[in-house]
Amino acid sequence: MWRQMAxxxxxxxxxxxxxRILVATVAGRRLASVTGGGGNPTTHGVQRAxxxxxxxxxxxxxxxxxDEVRAVVIGAAGRATLDDPRASRAFSDSLADVGxxxxxxxxxxxxxxxxxxxSVPDGTVLLAGTGAMAVQIRDRRTxxxxxxxxxxxxxxxxxxxxxxxxxxxxxxxxxxxxPATVLTASxxxxxxxxxxxxxxxxxAVAARPPIELxxxxxxxxxxxxxxxxxxxxxxEDAADRLAGSVAQVREPGERTPLVFSGSLVRTPVGRxxxxxxxxxxxxxxxxxxxxxxxxxxxxRSGWTESQLAHVHAVxxxx
Amino acid sequence: MWRQMAxxxxxxxxxxxxxRILVATVAGRRLASVTGGGGNPTTHGVQRAxxxxxxxxxxxxxxxxxDEVRAVVIGAAGRATLDDPRASRAFSDSLADVGxxxxxxxxxxxxxxxxxxxSVPDGTVLLAGTGAMAVQIRDRRTxxxxxxxxxxxxxxxxxxxxxxxxxxxxxxxxxxxxPATVLTASxxxxxxxxxxxxxxxxxAVAARPPIELxxxxxxxxxxxxxxxxxxxxxxEDAADRLAGSVAQVREPGERTPLVFSGSLVRTPVGRxxxxxxxxxxxxxxxxxxxxxxxxxxxxRSGWTESQLAHVHAVxxxx
Numbered sequence: 129m130w131r132q133m134a135x136x137x138x139x140x141x142x143x144x145x146x147x148r149i150l151v152a153t154v155a156g157r158r159l160a161s162v163t164g165g166g167g168n169p170t171t172h173g174v175q176r177a178x179x180x181x182x183x184x185x186x187x188x189x190x191x192x193x194x195d196e197v198r199a200v201v202i203g204a205a206g207r208a209t210l211d212d213p214r215a216s217r218a219f220s221d222s223l224a225d226v227g228x229x230x231x232x233x234x235x236x237x238x239x240x241x242x243x244x245x246x247s248v249p250d251g252t253v254l255l256a257g258t259g260a261m262a263v264q265i266r267d268r269r270t271x272x273x274x275x276x277x278x279x280x281x282x283x284x285x286x287x288x289x290x291x292x293x294x295x296x297x298x299x300x301x302x303x304x305x306x307p308a309t310v311l312t313a314s315x316x317x318x319x320x321x322x323x324x325x326x327x328x329x330x331x332a333v334a335a336r337p338p339i340e341l342x343x344x345x346x347x348x349x350x351x352x353x354x355x356x357x358x359x360x361x362x363x364e365d366a367a368d369r370l371a372g373s374v375a376q377v378r379e380p381g382e383r384t385p386l387v388f389s390g391s392l393v394r395t396p397v398g399r400x401x402x403x404x405x406x407x408x409x410x411x412x413x414x415x416x417x418x419x420x421x422x423x424x425x426x427x428r429s430g431w432t433e434s435q436l437a438h439v440h441a442v443x444x445x446x
Numbered sequence: 447m448w449r450q451m452a453x454x455x456x457x458x459x460x461x462x463x464x465x466r467i468l469v470a471t472v473a474g475r476r477l478a479s480v481t482g483g484g485g486n487p488t489t490h491g492v493q494r495a496x497x498x499x500x501x502x503x504x505x506x507x508x509x510x511x512x513d514e515v516r517a518v519v520i521g522a523a524g525r526a527t528l529d530d531p532r533a534s535r536a537f538s539d540s541l542a543d544v545g546x547x548x549x550x551x552x553x554x555x556x557x558x559x560x561x562x563x564x565s566v567p568d569g570t571v572l573l574a575g576t577g578a579m580a581v582q583i584r585d586r587r588t589x590x591x592x593x594x595x596x597x598x599x600x601x602x603x604x605x606x607x608x609x610x611x612x613x614x615x616x617x618x619x620x621x622x623x624x625p626a627t628v629l630t631a632s633x634x635x636x637x638x639x640x641x642x643x644x645x646x647x648x649x650a651v652a653a654r655p656p657i658e659l660x661x662x663x664x665x666x667x668x669x670x671x672x673x674x675x676x677x678x679x680x681x682e683d684a685a686d687r688l689a690g691s692v693a694q695v696r697e698p699g700e701r702t703p704l705v706f707s708g709s710l711v712r713t714p715v716g717r718x719x720x721x722x723x724x725x726x727x728x729x730x731x732x733x734x735x736x737x738x739x740x741x742x743x744x745x746r747s748g749w750t751e752s753q754l755a756h757v758h759a760v761x762x763x764x
Contacts, residue, residue, distance in 0.1 A: 206645075274623050277648055280656055281614055296599055305592050305694045327524075330595055338598055376623045 135198035137427060138188075138228065139419025140181060141240055142204040144171040144258060147180050148416040149188040151197070154424050156442030161416070162188040170206030174215040177204075182222035194227030199423035202232045203240030203416075205259070233426060235419070236270055238263040241389040243418030245410040247433075247440035248385060252378045256370055256398065257390035258342045260286035264377035268422070274376040279338055285369035285401075287392060291344035293362045295319075295333055301358070302326050309358035314347045349395050366392075367400030374405055385410050417443050453516035455745060456506070456546065457737025458499060459558055460522040462489040462576060465498050466734040467506040469515070472742050474760030479734070480506040488524030492533040495522075500540035512545030517741035520550045521558030521734075523577070551744060553737070554588055556581040559707040561736030563728040565751075565758035566703060570696045574688055574716070575708035576660045578604035582695035586740070592694040597656055603687035603719075605710060609662030611680045613637075613651055619676070620644050627676035632665045667713050684710075685718030692723055703728050735761050 136159065141148040147167035151160040164184030169177040181202075189197075200223065211234070219232055242253040242265045254262045260283045261276025279288045298315040300306025303326055316324040319332040333341065351359035374386070387410045392398045402409045412418070421440050428436070454477065459466040465485035469478040482502030487495040499520075507515075518541065529552070537550055560571040560583045572580045578601045579594025597606045616633040618624025621644055634642040637650040651659065669677035692704070705728045710716045720727045730736070739758050746754070 272623075273621060273644070277614065277617060278652060281610060281617070281648065281651060292599060296595065299595060299599070303591060305590075326591070330599065333599060334596060341598075 135427060136192065136196045137420050137423035138185065138197050138200045138230075139240075139416050139421070139423055140185070140200070140202040140232075141237065141416040141419055142167045142169065142177055142181065142202060143237070144168045144205070147177075147184045149184050150414070150416045150420040150443075151188050151192060152420050152424075152443055154198075154427055154439070156421075156424070156439035158443065158446070159192055160188040160190070161414070168204055168206065169215055170204070174212075174218050178218040178222040181219060182225055185223065185228070186226045189226060189228075195229070197228045198230055199427040200228060200230050200232040201235060201240075201419045201423040201426070203235050203237050203419045205237040233422070235422060236263075238270055238273070238276075239265065239268060240418040240422070241412060241415055242385075242387050243268055243421055244412035244415050244444070245387040245389070245418075246385045247421070247437040251384035251386060252374060252382070253387040253389065254370060254374050254401070255390045256286060256388070256392040256401070258287050258339065259283045260289070260370060260373065260390075262370075262373035262377050272377050274373040279341075284373065285366040285392075285397070287342035287345035288339060289369070290348050290362060290366050290397065291341035293365070294344045294348050294359075295329060295341065297358050297362065299326055299329055302329070307358055310351050310354060310356045311347060311359060314351065315344060318344060318347070345392075349397065352396050363396050363400060366397045367404060370397070370401045371404035374401075383407075387412065389415060413444060414446060453745060454510065454514045455738050455741035456503065456515050456518045456548075457558075457734050457739070457741055458503070458518070458520045458550075459555065459734040459737055460485045460487065460495055460499065460520060461555070462486045462523070465495075465502045467502050468732070468734045468738040468761075469506050469510060470738045470742075470761055472516075472745055472757070474739075474742065474757035476761065476764070477510055478506040478508070479732070486522055486524070487533055488522070492530075492536050496536040496540040499537060500543055503541065503546070504544045507544060507546075513547070515546045516548055517745040518546060518548045518550040519553060519558075519737045519741040519744070521553050521555050521737045523555040551740070553740060554581075556588055556591070556594075557583065557586060558736040558740070559730055559733055560703075560705050561586055561739055562730035562733050562762070563705040563707070563736075564703045565739070565755040569702035569704060570692060570700070571705040571707065572688060572692050572719070573708045574604060574706070574710040574719070576605050576657065577601045578607065578688060578691065578708075580688075580691035580695050590695050592691040597659075602691065603684040603710075603715070605660035605663035606657060607687070608666050608680060608684050608715065609659035611683070612662045612666050612677075613647060613659065615676050615680065617644050617647055620647070625676055628669050628672060628674045629665060629677060632669065633662060636662060636665070663710075667715065670714050681714045681718060684715045685722055688715070688719045689722035692719075701725075705730065707733060731762060732764060 139150045145166050147164035149162045152158050167177040167180030238253045249267050251265050262274045263270050264272040275282045294311050298312040301308050301312045348359045352363050457468045463484045465482035467480045470476050485495040485498030556571045567585050569583050580592040581588050582590040593600045612629050616630040619626050619630045666677045666680050670681050
């Protein structure tokens with residue numbers, strides 16, 4: 129049947145925690161949707177990411193003709209890494225190994241997230257998970273970014289940021305420079321086997337990769353749900369920072385879609401962000417749809433926007 | 447002549463960038479003051495710190511009788527590391543190798559800084575260099591600390607913090623989310639060989655050890671001196687945070703000495719901190735005096751405070 133569809137498309141989203149692949153017909157019919165292990169080239173290195181991509185694509189193509197895949201769009205955070213010729217060769221080689229000869233196009237994860245939620249060309253996207261970034265989208269491309277600087281320089285309001293604030297609040301409570309909070313017990317429970325002590329907490333954090341602080345973020349939303357005022361203040365602060373990043377890349381009164389994607393969406397922080405932003409906020413049901421749809425756009429540049437919008441609707445329906 | 451002084455004392459300050467040794471008589475007469483390479487056990491590891499201590503003490507004792515050293519006080523950031531029996535054994539072994547049999551006492555760098563500047567028992571000390579910490583001192587010991595959490599969790603207003611703000615301000619200027627600043631050119635000049643670009647700066651920072659951001663702090667004070675408003679705002683913010691850390695460990699209206707030590711003292715940030723704190727701020731002329739003087743106190747516990755204050759004055763006079 130796909131032969132009648134005149135070719136297939138493949139969309140990929142290379143995340144830090146998962147590699148997502150969607151294979152579809154150019155008409156938008158979903159043929160395979162597969163999730164593999166973490167495969168972001170910035171997080172895991174190009175070689176490991178290329179191997180994960182190849183393995184996940186192979187699973188997605190099970191029973192489908194690889195040589196019919198005519199367009200491939202790969203979305204990844206830190207897209208700049210993929211502009212490196214060695215990186216794009218590694219990815220092309222991985223695809224060739226499974227029989228795909230189409231040359232992949234690379235786009236940012238913000239663009240994929242935006243195009244997963246809507247077929248209109250302009251708007252704003254907020255990505256808030258382990259990292260945090262707001263992006264102004266014009267003609268489905270990044271026009272301007274706010275934050276997205278990584279955990280060392282920014283990512284304000286992200287899970288990393290929230291986890292770090294949880295440790296800071298715990299230490300402040302221990303030393304008496306801040307109010308008591310249930311976070312002290314829950315954070316220490318995660319980090320320490322020894323008695324709770326200021327310098328023990330500092331050492332425990334220093335002994336781990338910094339990014340692991342992101343794993344403490346759920347302790348804050350749990351504490352907030354239990355009525356902890358310190359946790360609630362962290363959630364408020366995180367939401368202020370995320371909404372602030374959005375405000376920096378959104379014109380006053382702008383009526384375009386605002387897309388909100390990432391693990392913080394369905395949390396007390398995400399709900400506060402939506403309240404602050406106001407208006408309609410879209411959340412993509414499936415974050416890899418945008419990559420597959422952009423591949424259709426490449427392959428069918430002669431189609432009208434109305435035809436392409438229909439393909440979008442078909443791709444997004446599950 | 448030192449034989450008439452009935453014994454010698456040795457004070458050490460194990461910093462990230464230098465190992466400082468002061469050998470003196472119990473009467474406070476300075477016999478040797480020597481600076482070695484970085485030898486902080488937390489920064490460099492215990493073994494390397496012990497080797498650096500041994501080598502620097504050997505130079506300090508040149509021509510002096512090691513077996514006359516009756517008391518040793520070692521000050522270091524991250525004193526908790528030295529509470530580890532393996533660490534204290536490594537340090538004792540290094541001292542024994544150069545002929546010193548006295549068992550060293552370990553104190554925090556805040557306590558050494560405070561006792562370097564004054565002989566009174568109570569007050570506040572602000573350490574602001576690569577890191578940042580304010581400490582309430584009672585009976586010459588740490589009673590309560592504010593910040594000093596390390597670069598990942600805090601050190602707000604430190605050189606690390608200032609350097610990171612310089613990169614953030616540069617990126618904001620590049621992306622148009624913040625005002626133009628001369629920092630963009632000076633920061634890029636340090637970090638990049640390629641053209642100035644948001645993601646190039648992010649990658650350049652991520653490719654280096656985070657603590658190297660501290661080396662960018664002087665660019666901010668240079669830019670401030672040249673009238674740059676963004677740099678001035680960073681200096682103001684840093685000073686607010688440092689003064690805020692002091693306020694957390696100082697009772698309202700407290701009249702005790704406030705000691706300010708570290709590389710930021712003689713900078714536009716340090717001057718702003720002093721303005722905000724008000725009152726008299728002491729700066730130790732020689733940051734290892736406190737360690738040698740605490741060694742005298744150990745050895746001469748029967749002396750009156752007035753006698754010991756006299757020894758302090760002699761030790762601090764250069």
